[in-house]
Amino acid sequence: MTAYERLCAARAKGRPTARSFIDNLFEGFMELHGDRLFGDDRAIVGGVARLEGRPVTVIGIEKGQDTSEKIARNFGSPNPEGYRKALRLMEQAEKFNRPVVCFVDTAGAYCGLGAEERGQGSAIATNLVRMMGLRTPVLSVLIGEGGSGGALALAVADEVWMLENAVYSVISPEGAASIIYKDASQVERAAESLHITAQELAGFGVVERVIPEAEGFEAVYRDLKGALGTALDRLKQMDAQALTDARYLRFRKFGGLLE
Amino acid sequence: MLNKSMFIKPRNALEGEGGQKAQPSIPDALCRACPACRATAFSKDLEENGLVCPHCGHHLRMDVQSRLRLLVDEGSFTELFADLETKNPIQFPEYEKKLAAARKATGRADGVVCGIGRIGGFETAIFVMDPQFMMGSMGTVVGEKITRTFETAAARSLPVVGVTVSGGARIQEGIFSLMQMAKTSGAVLRHSQAGNLYIALLTDPTTGGVTASFAMEADVILAEPGALIGFAGPRVIEQTIRAKLPEGFQRAEFLLEKGFVDRIVPRSEQKKTISALLGLHERRSMA
């Protein structure tokens, strides 16, 4: 598959969204709402659940399935209050020593008036800093679109995994086409040049694991469930200092240029 | 690795006009029109006035050397990490050509100058982003140099003073550009956890991945009057909401009102304000 074909698959109508992953991987998910500052952003779903018995905090960017749900969830483009809700839940997880699992699927953080007024940049920046220091394991799974800073704000993790047809990029291929090539129709070329596919990103060390999709989503859920349990058990063995040191070094290495 | 860099005078005043196309004709080098009020002033007078329009107070974009001259005690600055060059990590087509042009225009390897100097007598780590180098976009070199600046400052218990200006991500470095947001945030955190002060001065324009990382992570966030500061650029927002943005939206004064910057500080006050903050947070030497 070409990068552009994967981009289309990542955005395809009917592709399972965060809520499907939560329902299929965890037991007894209980949603917890609100950022305690402004409101409850429905583009982000978060709460507590169990993974084969282990208490976990689960957070997902939810695009919605049908049209009315998509509108209610702002098509999966969070506002600052969504990122702040996610951070509140992560810090709650830290307090109670339970790991955090994030599902990332967004075209990007919302670019609207209210989002700017309420500090979209500040909200994302705060998540990056606090997640870097979070003294409990964090594992993020890119399940569809990984749109720039709005995706990274839930992906400063000990490990980042990607579904085979998910994409992760600093800018949408449409945006890159219009800025770099001054031609919005050059999307396929931009998608290729940006190296947005799971396989390429695994090669760069940006993701640790690629989950195959060839056998359908039942198999994806089964694979993910097993792999998550093993990974979280392993990460839980590390003391908080070693864990956060390793998390910093994980990101520190990108563009660690030699003179 | 250490590279003593004195304050080199710009070849002409037009070098101070980041993000805008320089028109190197002779009258322009002597005179400049203010982009805000259109009044003309002698370049020499403008420079002496800190590139602030004497008629309306508009703060023109400032090149790195002028900024260092404005803020840093004369002769005290030692540049660090100046030689780092990008490895073109995703081999983006045509990127080398763009880089070559930016290097030629600025005489720098990439878009930020970092080092150690004194501000009002206080030793501090400093970074100043370069609006003339691909619009201050953040790629691996900008991210790496800023990360090293925070790491060096943490190791020496020094504060960091950072001047931001950025159009956002360095698209040509793809995912590696995005990863710099997390990397620099980690470096800011470690510097902060050791009790060190970080002051950011946000200048026009500070947007995208820089706003959504180290620009908004400082202990004290200062902004220049009128500076555009936001996550999304105004054009992207207008496309999203299909409407014109209100006057003053995303300007420094708007961010102050909304609670996202601590103070708006005109150029004439910046050195004094930063020095006072550094003095208030001075750490006793271990000796």
Ligand SMILES: [Zn+2]
């Ligand atoms: Zn003027």
